[in-house]
Amino acid sequence: MAWQELRLTTDSAQAEGYSDTLFDLGALSVSIEDAAAGTDAEKPIFGEPGEPVDQLWETSIVVALFDVEMDVATIVEHAAQILQLPAPSFEIINVADQDWVRLTQSQFDPIPISPRLWITPTWHECPDPAAVSIQLDPGLAFGTGSHPTTRLCLQWLDSNLAGGENVLDYGCGSGILAISALKLGAGETDGVDIDAQAMIASRQNAEQNNVVAQFYLPDAAPSKSYDVVVANILTNPLKALAPLLASRCRIGGKIVLSGILAEQAHEIIAIYSQWFDFSPAAEHEGWVCLSGIRKSA
Known part of the structure; x- marks a missing residue:
């Protein structure tokens, strides 16, 4: 037709x-x-x-x-x-x-995140067989690795996870950050999102990548602290969620915040600095990723 x-x-x-x-x-x-x-x-x-x-x-x-x-x-x-x-x-x-499925697939190629980390659609082979490859297809929820904020968070996880940390991915979307953390050596990892479709997508993607993560709607999420808290959302939700996210990060733990335009970074730092000491921001295409260490009470 x-x-x-x-x-x-x-x-x-x-x-x-x-x-x-x-x-x-x-x-x-x-x-x-x-x-x-x-x-x-x-x-x-x-x-x-x-x-x-x-x-x-x-x-x-x-x-x-x-x-x-x-x-x-x-x-x-x-x-x-x-x-x-x-x-x-x-x-x-x-x-x-035309074959719309094939046409759509042709628009999504493997995405290099770092020398050892790739995001690879299931219809492709990872270009580097020795790399850590996250199999992820465009689907029900946001997050394929192509957006600068997702890329910045992935690069932080790749550079900073030592192995064994328990991780919270708040606003998990497709589950890409939780799944990547696990494949990069993290320990127990949870994801939280307000969207029920994100629960479906995240669980399917975790199964596809042969990792075990737990995904929750906010009211069902466990009230515990984590070694690493990652939230790739947007500035206004990050402002509103500041006390909650801070409470989920253990003393000495690390927080990673993205979805922030460069000109908005000072607003987030001003709010979160009562709990965290921040490192210099990473920036890509006008977006920033902030990371900090939880201060003692």
Whole structure:
């Protein structure tokens, strides 16, 4: 079966209106992209979970997929009338039928984290047979190793785990940090996440990697202290969780915090420094990873 891809150029004030209206008019899927993507003018937009993004890109492209038999040009005209807007600029591209699974898989290659640590999709062989390879596929929960914050946490674990430490991965997502910690020599390791889908993904991924970790929703998590606490979340949740995360790290233990934009690092340090002495931050692509040692009471 073939499809038609509509690419409609508009501004930030109109993009979401077109997105909703095109979906109502029969689009199979709709997304919004930066019209400057791939150029020097490309602009990343970040938001906290559960909070709306205040503004999209100044010039956006609304991408909608339609059945091949639909009159897309007429649908665009109808959408503009509903929104009481002038006719927009757009193009329609024919999308041939193809093996979508194979196409999706081709977009995910093994990711080198360090000289000895790789994240490898199950349909690939790890390029270095002697390396520690984490088998992980894109799926139900966030975390494949490609995002700078995940990479920074993985690099910290690779460089700092001595072996045998018990580890808490708070906000575990796909379980990638808990699984990596275990494969790098950690001892008892737990993961916590607010998303029930993350529990499913984490348990499946742990089984796939032949490691044993326990994963919990927050209310079911054990109240104990750990040698290492890792939280790759975002700045606002890290602020709210500061007392809890500090209480889960033993005296002399280590905390690793990421999901923090470089300009927000001072806010996190200011809050957590009552419990931790911090090392210099590691930074990658505008994101930072903070690590510290739990001070005595």
